[in-house]
Amino acid sequence: MVGWQQQSKAYSAEKQFNSLSLLVSRQRAWIEINLSALAHNVRTLKDFLAPQTRLMAVVKADAYGHGAVTVAKTALANGADCLAIATLSEGVELRQAGITSPILILGAVNAPEDIKAIAAWELEPTICNPEQALAFASTMTGLGKSLLVHLKLDTGMSRLGTNWQEATPFVQFVQKLPNLEIASIYSHFATAEESDRRIMNLQHQRFRQVIEQLKVEGFVSPSIHLANSAATLSDRTTHYDRVRVGLALYGLYPADHLQQVIELKPVLQLKAKIAQVKTIPAGEGVSYGRKFITQKDTKVAVVGIGYADGIPRNLSNRLRAIVSGQLVSQIGSITMDQLMLNVDHLTDVQPGDTVTLIGQQNKLSITADDWANALDTISWEILCGFKHRLPRINVN
Numbered sequence: 001m002v003g004w005q006q007q008s009k010a011y012s013a014e015k016q017f018n019s020l021s022l023l024v025s026r027q028r029a030w031i032e033i034n035l036s037a038l039a040h041n042v043r044t045l046k047d048f049l050a051p052q053t054r055l056m057a058v059v060k061a062d063a064y065g066h067g068a069v070t071v072a073k074t075a076l077a078n079g080a081d082c083l084a085i086a087t088l089s090e091g092v093e094l095r096q097a098g099i100t101s102p103i104l105i106l107g108a109v110n111a112p113e114d115i116k117a118i119a120a121w122e123l124e125p126t127i128c129n130p131e132q133a134l135a136f137a138s139t140m141t142g143l144g145k146s147l148l149v150h151l152k153l154d155t156g157m158s159r160l161g162t163n164w165q166e167a168t169p170f171v172q173f174v175q176k177l178p179n180l181e182i183a184s185i186y187s188h189f190a191t192a193e194e195s196d197r198r199i200m201n202l203q204h205q206r207f208r209q210v211i212e213q214l215k216v217e218g219f220v221s222p223s224i225h226l227a228n229s230a231a232t233l234s235d236r237t238t239h240y241d242r243v244r245v246g247l248a249l250y251g252l253y254p255a256d257h258l259q260q261v262i263e264l265k266p267v268l269q270l271k272a273k274i275a276q277v278k279t280i281p282a283g284e285g286v287s288y289g290r291k292f293i294t295q296k297d298t299k300v301a302v303v304g305i306g307y308a309d310g311i312p313r314n315l316s317n318r319l320r321a322i323v324s325g326q327l328v329s330q331i332g333s334i335t336m337d338q339l340m341l342n343v344d345h346l347t348d349v350q351p352g353d354t355v356t357l358i359g360q361q362n363k364l365s366i367t368a369d370d371w372a373n374a375l376d377t378i379s380w381e382i383l384c385g386f387k388h389r390l391p392r393i394n395v396n
Ligand SMILES: *Cc1c(COP(=O)(O)O)cnc(C)c1O
Pocket: 058, 060, 106, 188, 227, 228, 229, 230, 244, 245, 246, 247, 248, 254
């Protein structure tokens, strides 16, 4: 093997290694995943639920950017009962990592080859309509096996699922198909994080009506679920026998008014290192487009992280960071791989110092919610936006 090949092999081996100091010493920017915080959140959620209520940990989109395999394993080890992901390949990734718990695919799968893969990997699909149910039944009949399936009803989200008005015949249709075994019936809220409960209550009422109707017709589903994080925290009558919790696992609240319900700890911290420190003379522009002009000689730190790592460029001149336990302002346009901080009021700041862009230090904290508020979006999108160029480093 030539030198660079050996180097690159050693480097990728190191990337897998979960030791903070070793890993961090080599990174320009990284994400820290606090596994104790995650474990705390899972246990706290589990304690909050009635004893017989199962906790489904939603780990789609690489566990909201946190790393699906690690999050799934930690969640299951701390009281989660089953998992949910969005796509077939996300499910396969978990199976390949040795995870044996039930895994629900929240998205829709239709192609016969994908249906076969679902069966082979023992994943549990969502069935949204009679056509899809037929495709599954015929593929499973060809395989001579049966499959657990979850039926999705649309009660007002207007996304996947059979409209609630047609739900009873849909469920009865699937019930009669060969080789499909109904594992659950579920629906999803559109407004559970809002303090105005009207639409949420209407959706719940429609869902309840379908469940009651099915009961009258002689069908009792083995499992019924409805609640996401917001509904889990705000309305126990939505829990049924399991809840599907995503955001709260990661230590964020779906809405400010839910902060009192349980104590969650943020799991993700975003950090980077200072690459260079220098003084920019008064009147100079900083970064592309000169969107920041120094008013006086200003000490500036160049940090090795940028929009290619998932920091939205729209946060330019608005982002803040914690350096040496103090809050500092980011100045000028955020570039692809680098950004600049105004560190003029810091006395001792060196290349190699760590900058916290999301996280806590010295009672200071910057959250994904702060970014979301500044950008008029939601914390879910911020978390999912971090690129894989940032290694996820697990800490305790
Ligand atoms: C993503 C998702 C969830 C989890 O939502 P959170 O608000 O993150 O808890 C639950 N159910 C479905 C159908 C989803 O798509």
